[in-house]
Amino acid sequence: xxxSGVYIERAIAEHELTQRIIARVSGTPVITIDRYGEVFNRxxxxxxxxxxxxxxxxxxxxxxxxxxxxxxxxxxxGRGFYFSHMLNCLYDCRYCFLQGMYRSAHYVLFVNYxxxxxxxxxxxLNHDEGTVFYSxxxxxxxxxxxxxxxxxxxxxxxxxxxxxxxxxxxxSTQVRQLLDFQPIDNCVVAMSFTPEAASKRWEHKxxxxxxxxxxxKKLQRSGWKVAVRFEPVIGEAGVEAEYERLFSxxxxxxxxxELHSVSLGEFRLPAQFHKNLVNLYPDEDxxxxxxxxHDGMLSLAAGGEALLEALEDRxxxxxxxxxxxxxx
Amino acid sequence: MPIVSESVLITLVVALPAEAGxxxxxxxxxxxxxxxxxxxxxxxxRLLVTGVGRKNLNQSFARFTRSELxxxxxxxxxxxxxxxxxxxxxxxxxxxxxxxxxxxxxxxQSSFPTPVLSGNNYGEVLTVDEPELTYPQNAVYDMEAHAFxxxxxxxxxxxxIQCCKLISDSPHDGVEKIxxxxxxxxxxxxxxxxxxxxxxxxxxxxEQQQLMSDPAPYLEIADRIHLNVNQxxxxxxxxxxxxxxxxxxxxxxxxxxxxxxxxxxTHILRESLKSAGKVIEE
Numbered sequence: 001x002x003x004s005g006v007y008i009e010r011a012i013a014e015h016e017l018t019q020r021i022i023a024r025v026s027g028t029p030v031i032t033i034d035r036y037g038e039v040f041n042r043x044x045x046x047x048x049x050x051x052x053x054x055x056x057x058x059x060x061x062x063x064x065x066x067x068x069x070x071x072x073x074x075x076x077x078g079r080g081f082y083f084s085h086m087l088n089c090l091y092d093c094r095y096c097f098l099q100g101m102y103r104s105a106h107y108v109l110f111v112n113y114x115x116x117x118x119x120x121x122x123x124x125l126n127h128d129e130g131t132v133f134y135s136x137x138x139x140x141x142x143x144x145x146x147x148x149x150x151x152x153x154x155x156x157x158x159x160x161x162x163x164x165x166x167x168x169x170x171x172s173t174q175v176r177q178l179l180d181f182q183p184i185d186n187c188v189v190a191m192s193f194t195p196e197a198a199s200k201r202w203e204h205k206x207x208x209x210x211x212x213x214x215x216x217k218k219l220q221r222s223g224w225k226v227a228v229r230f231e232p233v234i235g236e237a238g239v240e241a242e243y244e245r246l247f248s249x250x251x252x253x254x255x256x257x258e259l260h261s262v263s264l265g266e267f268r269l270p271a272q273f274h275k276n277l278v279n280l281y282p283d284e285d286x287x288x289x290x291x292x293x294h295d296g297m298l299s300l301a302a303g304g305e306a307l308l309e310a311l312e313d314r315x316x317x318x319x320x321x322x323x324x325x326x327x328x
Numbered sequence: 329m330p331i332v333s334e335s336v337l338i339t340l341v342v343a344l345p346a347e348a349g350x351x352x353x354x355x356x357x358x359x360x361x362x363x364x365x366x367x368x369x370x371x372x373x374r375l376l377v378t379g380v381g382r383k384n385l386n387q388s389f390a391r392f393t394r395s396e397l398x399x400x401x402x403x404x405x406x407x408x409x410x411x412x413x414x415x416x417x418x419x420x421x422x423x424x425x426x427x428x429x430x431x432x433x434x435x436x437q438s439s440f441p442t443p444v445l446s447g448n449n450y451g452e453v454l455t456v457d458e459p460e461l462t463y464p465q466n467a468v469y470d471m472e473a474h475a476f477x478x479x480x481x482x483x484x485x486x487x488x489i490q491c492c493k494l495i496s497d498s499p500h501d502g503v504e505k506i507x508x509x510x511x512x513x514x515x516x517x518x519x520x521x522x523x524x525x526x527x528x529x530x531x532x533x534x535e536q537q538q539l540m541s542d543p544a545p546y547l548e549i550a551d552r553i554h555l556n557v558n559q560x561x562x563x564x565x566x567x568x569x570x571x572x573x574x575x576x577x578x579x580x581x582x583x584x585x586x587x588x589x590x591x592x593x594t595h596i597l598r599e600s601l602k603s604a605g606k607v608i609e610e
Contacts (some may be wrong), residue, residue: 004443005428005450029450031428031440039440044486049532055443278565282539288572290602301602 001090001147004053005029007039007106012060017111021058021147028056035059040087041104048280050105051092056147061085061110065119069134072328075227075261077165078130081123085110085150086139091171092204094286095232098138100273107144113153120157124164136169142189143172151177159184169229173207173215183223188260190227191216193250195242198234202286209246213253220254228254231265231327233311234286235303243311251318262319264311265327268299337372337533338407338488338526341480343385343472346508347412348377350515354523366392372530374405381457382475389479407488407533408480409526413496413511414453414470417463421501422514424521425449425468427491432474433457439477442487444532445525453493459503468493488533492525494518543567545579549593559590566597573601 006028012018013032022030033039036059069080087108088098099105110116124131135141141150151168155178158166167188178189194202196209207215220226228250230243256262269277271293278287290301308326315324340355342348348367351357357367357375365377365388378388396403419425426445429452431438443450454460454467455474463469473491480489494514497503515522542550546567549555555563570579582600587593 004446007440029428029443033440038438039442042486044481045442046485046487046536049444049485049487049536050442053443053446282565282568283572285572285574288569 001025001144003028003056003107005031005055007031007033007036007055007057009036009057009059010034012058012111015058015060015111017113017149018058020149021056021109021111024147025056033057036108039104040106040108041102043103045103046280047099047103047105054088055106057106057108058111059108060112061115065110065116066123066133069132069137070328072326074132074134074167074327075263075325077132079123079127080132080134081120082134082137083116083119084138085113085116085135086141086144086148088138089140090143091140091206093206094202094204094281094284095234095267095269097269097273099280100269100276101138107139109144109148117154117157120164121161124161130163130165132165132167134167134169136167136190140170140172141168142170142174142178145172145174145177149177151181155181155184155187158187162186167227171203171206171212173211175215175219178219178224179222183225185225188225188227189216189219190229190261192229192231193246194230194232194234195239195246196249197242202234209249213250217253220258225260226254226258227260228262229265229327230263230311230315232267233264233303233308234267235300235307239307240310240314244314247315247318256319256323259319259323261323261325262315263325263327264308264315266299266303266308268297271296271298274298335372335537336368336374336403336405337537338374338409338530339405339480339484340373340375340526341378341385341408341410341472341476342375342412343378343380344412344511345377346511347515348375349508350512350519351375351411351522354519355526360396363395366396372405372534373526378472381471382455385472385475386479393483404483405533406485406536407529408476408484408490409529410473410476410480410491411522411525412470412472412493413506413514414468414493415460415463415497415503416468416495417466417499419449419468419495419498421495421498421510422517423449423495424518425451425453425493425495426525427451427453427468427473427493429453430473430477430491431455431467435474437474439474441477441490444487445490445492445528447492447521453491461503463499468495485533485536488529488536490525490529543571545570545576545583549583553590553593555590559594562594563590563597566594566601569601570597 036057066081066083069082074080165186169190171192216226291298292301355369355373357369360366360368367375378385426447428450429440431454433456452467453473454469460469496506546564
């Protein structure tokens with residue numbers, strides 16, 4: 001894993017995780033900063049240029065570390081929350097809302113995991129009905145495991161809190177760390193998939209479909225709960241056949257009966273983010289397609305309810321409905 | 329393959345005529361009109377010679393921006409690159425250092441160029457008002473970089489504002505030994521790296537200019553009919569969308585049909601894209 005530089009906030013320079021990361025990236029220029037805002041998301045920065053050679057920023061997360069998850073974000077199992085120990089992702093998916101959310105493509109890693117854990121405990125204490133904590137909203141939780149030690153830190157933490165569920169969203173095949181642990185019942189590893197052609201076209205730097213399926217298979221066989229997220233669904237000619245093939249490939253490798261959950265969700269993002277994406281990639285065909293807008297959210301005109309229903313019909317020939325939810 | 333560009337893609341900024349000499353040679357830069365401190369090539373490269381120190385740099389920029397940058401938007405380059413001699417307590421004379429932090433000794437403010445350039449040495453450039461003879465910090469000492477950064481921010485793209493320094497003096501080789509011949513020698517020895525940095529920044533600037541440039545069909549329309557600001561933005565994006573969707577021939581056909589106003593045209597283009605957008609399955 002190579003970074004064009006490592007910026008370190010002075011306040012966490014001596015933090016154990018910071019020291020560990022510095023040792024791992026020896027040879028990379030290290031620059032001390034006061035606050036990560038000095039180098040991240042400054043006016044005039046350009047995501048597309050920075051994505052060519054992103055830097056790693058080690059910072060401290062201040063304020064609230066755990067936030068309520070949007071309605072319909074996950075499988076209903078209790079009150080949903082998300083936490084972002086990292087901003088931005090190793091991959092470069094052309095549809096990703098992060099490109100529209102940040103002007104900077106550098107990776108920000110908040111090393112004060114202890115504060116995230118305190119935030120998780122606080123929310124769990126406040127809700128007797130059970131809680132789900134989603135990781136991977138603003139990043140890919142597994143992709144940078146050798147650097148971030150995310151699983152290494154959070155799996156033992158959740159192992160001691162069986163009433164709270166951790167869902168890790170990812171497109172990564174970095175499952176070695178998870179496989180080194182005994183599986184825990186309250187952790188779900190959720191992998192996102194799009195049909196192979198769509199993945200090749202838009203999911204730059206993402207491991208191949210087959211490699212990801214094999215990684216999930218290893219986890220499933222080892223006893224980890226795995227989930228499948230078929231999103232974002234991008235409506236276009238031939239898409240139903242593409243999904244039929246994807247379902248067949250997926251459930252040919254993974255045991256559908258042992259899956260934690262399966263979901264479908266269409267390509268949608270806030271209108272302002274879409275506008276920012278268009279400015280970055282005016283020549284991108286995906287972003288030139290006809291869109292519809294509802295409550296400030298944009299989705300493709302070639303999609304919508306009819307397409308999702310058609311895909312759901314096909315999906316239910318592989319997976320029991322009780323394991324399914326539609327991602328809002 | 330050299331980029332031939334009518335517009336300026338990168339502006340190199342140096343303090344001394346002795347630093348400018350080799351650069352004029354590397355990039356075939358010619359004096360710009362009546363100026364004696366601005367040079368330009370037909371490959372999108374411009375050079376500004378400012379004089380030594382923050383004050384001279386600020387004055388040169390002010391004069392330059394008044395006389396040149398107001399003339400046409402294409403004269404404002406996205407990339408700005410400060411290159412020049414500087415001192416360091418450890419690095420040997422002739423070594424190059426890419427700035428990843430630019431600080432001002434007077435104001436104690438720091439800025440952080442995006443790590444776009446790669447090299448053997450990276451570090452902080454500390455801008456001082458008098459030549460530094462004792463090199464107390466582990467930084468490269470110069471006299472313009474921070475002022476350059478502040479000025480360039482007004483015109484360039486933040487990620488394409490860069491700075492690198494060539495070591496001319498150190499505790500073992502004091503500033504009194506710096507001569508025009510030494511500067512010439514240092515610049516020529518670093519010519520490969522300098523060219524690489526300039527080429528990279530120029531290419532990135534070119535890519536950005538291409539992305540921001542108006543599509544050809546839009547320019548034809550704007551020539552033919554009057555568009556107000558809002559219509560211009562809409563028609564421009566509609567043309568971009570046809571091109572991105574690989575439907576240029578359809579756009580040409582639509583533009584060849586009769587339309588009576590900008591509103592008519594916008595409607596025709598939008599409806600055409602809308603009808604195609606609804607097709608999912610054949």
